[in-house]
Amino acid sequence: MKILLAACNAKYIHSNLAVYNLKAYAKAYQEHVFLREYTINQQRDDIMRDIYKSGADVVCFSCYIWNISFVKELLQDLAGIMPNTAFWTGGPEVSFDAEAFLTENPHVTGVMVGEGEETFLELVKYYVEKHCSKDDKKQADMSGNKGTYDTWHTEPHPGMEHIRGIVYRDQNGIHHNGCRETLDLSTVPFAYENLEDFSNRIIYYESSRGCPFSCSYCLSSVDKKLRFRSLELVKKELQFFIDHRVPQVKFVDRTFNCKHGHAMAIWQYITDHDNGVTNFHFEVSADLLREEELALMETMRPGLIQLEIGVQSTNPRTIRAIRRTMNLEKLSSIVARIHSFGNIHQHLDLIAGLPYEDYDSFRHSFNDVYAMRPQQLQLGFLKVLKGSYMMETAKEYGIIYKAREPYEVLCTNWLSYGEVLKLKMVESMVEVYYNSGQFQNTLFYLEPFFPDAFGFYEALGTFYEKKGYGEISHARMRRYEILLEFLEEYPQISREDAADKMIYDLYLRENLKSRPSFASLQKPWEKQIWEYRRLHHIPKTAHIEVFRNGQAVLFDYTRRDPLMRNACAENVEL
Numbered sequence: 001m002k003i004l005l006a007a008c009n010a011k012y013i014h015s016n017l018a019v020y021n022l023k024a025y026a027k028a029y030q031e032h033v034f035l036r037e038y039t040i041n042q043q044r045d046d047i048m049r050d051i052y053k054s055g056a057d058v059v060c061f062s063c064y065i066w067n068i069s070f071v072k073e074l075l076q077d078l079a080g081i082m083p084n085t086a087f088w089t090g091g092p093e094v095s096f097d098a099e100a101f102l103t104e105n106p107h108v109t110g111v112m113v114g115e116g117e118e119t120f121l122e123l124v125k126y127y128v129e130k131h132c133s134k135d136d137k138k139q140a141d142m143s144g145n146k147g148t149y150d151t152w153h154t155e156p157h158p159g160m161e162h163i164r165g166i167v168y169r170d171q172n173g174i175h176h177n178g179c180r181e182t183l184d185l186s187t188v189p190f191a192y193e194n195l196e197d198f199s200n201r202i203i204y205y206e207s208s209r210g211c212p213f214s215c216s217y218c219l220s221s222v223d224k225k226l227r228f229r230s231l232e233l234v235k236k237e238l239q240f241f242i243d244h245r246v247p248q249v250k251f252v253d254r255t256f257n258c259k260h261g262h263a264m265a266i267w268q269y270i271t272d273h274d275n276g277v278t279n280f281h282f283e284v285s286a287d288l289l290r291e292e293e294l295a296l297m298e299t300m301r302p303g304l305i306q307l308e309i310g311v312q313s314t315n316p317r318t319i320r321a322i323r324r325t326m327n328l329e330k331l332s333s334i335v336a337r338i339h340s341f342g343n344i345h346q347h348l349d350l351i352a353g354l355p356y357e358d359y360d361s362f363r364h365s366f367n368d369v370y371a372m373r374p375q376q377l378q379l380g381f382l383k384v385l386k387g388s389y390m391m392e393t394a395k396e397y398g399i400i401y402k403a404r405e406p407y408e409v410l411c412t413n414w415l416s417y418g419e420v421l422k423l424k425m426v427e428s429m430v431e432v433y434y435n436s437g438q439f440q441n442t443l444f445y446l447e448p449f450f451p452d453a454f455g456f457y458e459a460l461g462t463f464y465e466k467k468g469y470g471e472i473s474h475a476r477m478r479r480y481e482i483l484l485e486f487l488e489e490y491p492q493i494s495r496e497d498a499a500d501k502m503i504y505d506l507y508l509r510e511n512l513k514s515r516p517s518f519a520s521l522q523k524p525w526e527k528q529i530w531e532y533r534r535l536h537h538i539p540k541t542a543h544i545e546v547f548r549n550g551q552a553v554l555f556d557y558t559r560r561d562p563l564m565r566n567a568c569a570e571n572v573e574l
Contacts, residue, residue, distance in 0.1 A: 001128045004056035005035045008047075008067040008074075012039050017204040017252065018062050018091065018116065020191035025117035027189060029124045040070045047074060052081055058127055060112070060120070063091040065383065065405040072105065079107035088123070090116050092219050093405070096387030098167035102174050110168030115183055115209075119165035130159045185209050186230040190237050195244050203241065203249045207234050207266065211254040213285075214323040215312075216389040217351070217382060218254075228262050235269050242275045250281040257284045257293065267296055267305070274301050283308045286338075287330040294334070298341045302562035306345035309335065313354055313361075314368040321355040321397075323389070328368070335372045345563050348374040352423045353382035353409030355397045359419045363454045366426075370453040375563060376435045379427040381420070382409040425461030426454065428470065432479060433460070437564045438509060442483070442501040449493050460486055477516060480506070484518055496520075500547045507555045508566040511543045520548050528552075528574035544572065 005023055007016035019035055026033050036054070038047045051059060051074075059078065061071045075087055090112035094101045098111035112119045160168060165180035185208070192203065210226035211218070241249050257263040263284075270280055286309045297305070313319060314328055338344050348369050352362055369377060384391050384401040394401065398413035411417040433439045434457075443456075450456040463486045464470040474482065480502045487493050499518040506512060515522075522529070525546040532544065532552075543555045552574050559568035 001032050001058075002054065002056045003029075003033045003058040003060065003124055003127060004051065004054055005033065005060050005062070006051065007035075007037045007062045008070055009037060009039050010066045011041070013201050014039075015198060015201050015204060016062055017191065017206060019060075021188055021206075022060075022116055022120045024189040024191045025187075026121045026124045028121075029128055032128050033124060040067050044070070044074055044077070048077055048081070051078060056082075056085060058086045058088065060088040060090065063089050063093040065093055065385070065407065068093045068405050075105065075107060086127070088112060090120075093386065099174050099176065102167060102169055106169075108169075110166050112166055114165060114179055116165070117183055117188055119163065119180055122163045123166065126159055126163060182210075182225040182227065185227045186233055188229075190233075190240070192237075192240065195246065198246075203246050204252050205237070205241075205249050206252050208253045208256070208259070208262070212258050213255060213325065214389075216322045216393065217354075217385070219385055219387055226258070228259060231262065231265050234266060238266070238269060239273060242270070242273050242278055245275055245277045247277065248279045248281065251283070254283065255285050255288075256282040257288050260290060260293070264293055264296070267293065267300075270304065271296060271300055274304055276301065279303055280305045281308065282306075283310070285309070285326075286334045287327040289334050294337060297338060297344060300341075300343055302343035303345070304343070306347065307338070308347045308349070309374075310349045311365075311369050312349060312351045313357055314365040315354075315357050315361045317356045318354050318361070332368075332372055335374065339373060343563070345376075346374040347376040347378065348372060349378045349380060351380050351382050352427075353399070353412055353415060353420065355393075355399075355412070356414060357412075358414040359422070361414075362423065363452070366454045367452050375437070377430060378435075379423070379430055381423075381427075383407050384409065422458065422461070425465060425470070426457045429457040429461045429464070433457070433483070437566075438476065438479075439483075439502070439505055440508075440564070440566075441504050442498065445498060445501045446487075446493065449490060463489070480516065481518070496548055500549075503545060503547070504553070504569075507543055507545055507553075508569060510567075511541065511555070511557060520546075522546060525552070525574065532572065532574050544574075546574070 005019040007019045009016055016037060019037075023030075023033055023035050034054070036050065038050075059082075061075065063071055071089070075089075078085070079087065086109040087107065088110050089101070089108060094111050095113040098113050101111060102108055112123070160166070160170075161175065161177065164177050167174065167176045169175070185206070192198070206229070208226065208228045212226050238249075270278075282305060284307050286307075309331070311326070311331065312322070312324065319326055335346060335348070338346060350362075350365055350369055357365065366379070382390070382399070382401070384394050384399060384407045386407075390399075398411075400410045400412070401407050402410060409415075409420065411420060433443065447453055447456050450459065460483075461470075464482070469482055483502070484495060484499065487495055487498055500520065503516065503519050506516065522545070529544050529546070529552075532538065538544070538554065539558075541557055543557075544552060545555065546552045552572050553569050554572045556568040556570075560566060561568070
């Protein structure tokens with residue numbers, strides 16, 4: 001009996017912690033269970049060939065909004081070429097409407113609903129010990145009784161009715177065996193004993209499961225049973241990552257710092273055992289951070305941790321409607337405090353399309369968060385997920401969203417589709433010009449010429465749309481040239497000063513092989529630059545630029561900012 005756990009990730013760099021946990025939990029049957037990871041960018045034929053050649057008797061797919069259509073199409077084709085294989089699914093995209101999913105997909109045997117470790121273990125036991133083995137099937141084939149896909153999926157399944165946490169079909173219809181009690185997280189074995197498969201990939205790690213909050217758009221709010229993994233186990237497993245010098249570990253805990261003692265112990269441990277390489281990513285509620293935690297953060301190596309902070313909106317009525325609790329003044333103060341440390345990358349999130357948030361309100365939310373100057377500002381759009389409270393209230397709020405995944409908002413009682421499209425332009429400009437970190441000084445120079453930060457990105461997005469630039473993939477240098485072209489519409493802005501800021505930003509990132517067309521001439525300064533290099537033993541890898549105001553700057557690429565990876569830049573006298 002061969003049972004395949006199949007994951008279809010969004011990108012190669014990602015890994016699927018869920019299937020690794022399932023495999024680890026079913027260790028007693030490890031000779032029967034194997035795992036394969038694919039991406040939705042692969043050719044389906046290649047994945048089908050791999051699964052077919054695996055000879056799996058049972059195939060289990062992990063389903064999310066980013067892969068469900070891809071998986072459905074795979075399942076339909078696989079059922080035709082593997083008629084004697086049972087197909088199972090699990091994950092948030094099928095857990096909340098399992099009966100409907102099975103009705104719409106008659107080639108699927110069943111769905112594992114909710115938390116999967118114990119359910120998968122019992123299902124493996126069922127197939128290995130109580131169902132036909134591969135040898136039995138071979139013997140049946142030899143006798144001429146090959147069986148059919150239909151009988152495999154609709155025949156009685158004696159014993160399956162005792163497995164909680166599954167919805168399955170047989171000849172009598174579709175059966176829901178009820179939900180399973182939540183799991184003690186400390187009983188899940190460590191999933192990463194072998195790191196060879198994770199070279200150049202992100203490691204995901206879980207020290208808690210569930211969430212104490214009730215955000216209406218989030219599935220973590222559905223299960224209120226928050227559980228924590230034993231700190232003794234967590235420390236042991238973190239040391240494994242540290243010893244193996246893993247580049248990045250992303251904690252998937254929904255609100256990592258909701259339990260002060262747990263968070264503090266982990267942060268203290270990784271600080272005390274820092275290997276100088278590994279970065280740890282945490283999703284936190286900033287306004288819950290205490291003085292003790294902040295004091296420890298200030299001592300951390302630059303780049304040891306990075307924080308993702310969900311603000312979502314600064315409209316008080318919106319915050320109440322989505323059932324969040326947030327002290328904006330405290331959050332802003334703490335973000336500024338962490339920013340002053342100069343050692344921690346902060347990623348702040350906003351969500352467009354929430355109740356009571358119209359275009360002007362979102363503009364205000366954007367400006368509030370932008371003023372906090374995070375290293376990254378993610379402007380996302382509401383996704384109305386199956387099983388969420390937001391789905392229940394969508395009609396009340398006039399929320400129209402895409403019929404297919406990712407179920408993204410199209411319009412609301414407060415936001416038209418046209419306004420959503422305008423926000424999409426702003427999102428694109430923020431991603432290119434702010435989140436890339438490649439225009440930092442240029443943006444500081446340009447923003448004061450516009451009514452507010454939002455107005456700058458709005459105007460730039462409108463320019464891109466007018467010129468048809470949004471439909472083209474541009475090289476980095478072309479982005480600078482487009483920005484200069486955009487500034488032709490604003491005669492009050494000095495293009496020369498803007499160009500100097502762009503040159504500064506460009507050389508912060510790298511020692512350019514060829515000078516941009518908008519750079520000032522350096523020939524008048526060649527002798528002084530050469531003499532300064534000789535006297536101060538400046539290596540060829542460094543760059544000296546003299547700007548139009550006569551200021552000379554040395555860009556040293558051997559010393560870089562650990563957060564933004566910018567070169568060390570210092571003024572020099574030639």
